[in-house]
């Protein structure tokens with residue numbers, strides 16, 4: 001099913017180039033660690049790091065899943081921590097989407113306690129209308145209305161992450177995804 005495409009491959013490519021330029025400008029001469037939030041940010045991070053023209057290191061964190069649901073339980077749990085020592089380094093947390101803000105708030109508090117030199121957020125998508133806690137998103141790809149979207153790393157019950165574009169999830173899509181084994185609560189499924 002095609003669904004309504006919100007962001008085409010070209011939209012994403014163009015915006016990532018701009019984000020990469022901004023990050024390159026802001027972090028020049030700094031010890032940069034880009035930390036992707038699994039699983040959703042894996043595609044975004046992979047494309048974004050190739051637009052940053054600086055030496056940098058990459059790491060990942062994983063947090064607990066919404067499972068098959070499309071609304072947050074509000075409970076965030078860390079499943080995989082960073083491997084690198086981030087103290088005194090400039091950390092850029094890379095997220096697929098900021099919705100309620102609960103995930104980011106949790107991760108920011110966790111990483112801030114390690115005393116990085118700086119800690120900022122880069123998110124492909126931002127749904128400000130769904131926010132429950134304030135979080136500052138310094139680098140934002142696109143603001144979107146509070147719709148559930150999939151593709152380019154974003155899933156519904158683990159499906160659709162491989163789509164090269166972002167589209168609105170439609171009811172037929174959700175039924176297809178939830179009818180399979182993938183509908184179960186999983187690890188790092190965000």
Ligand code: IMP
Pocket residue numbers: 037040072095096097098099100101102103104147148149150154155156189190
């Ligand atoms: P938050 O904690 O509510 O901000 O949720 C952030 C996480 O929820 C993201 O990392 C996504 O994995 C997931 N999420 C929120 N909105 C969507 C969506 O529209 N599509 C797919 N995943 C979403």
Ligand code: MG
Pocket residue numbers: 040066154155156189190
């Ligand atoms: Mg998810």
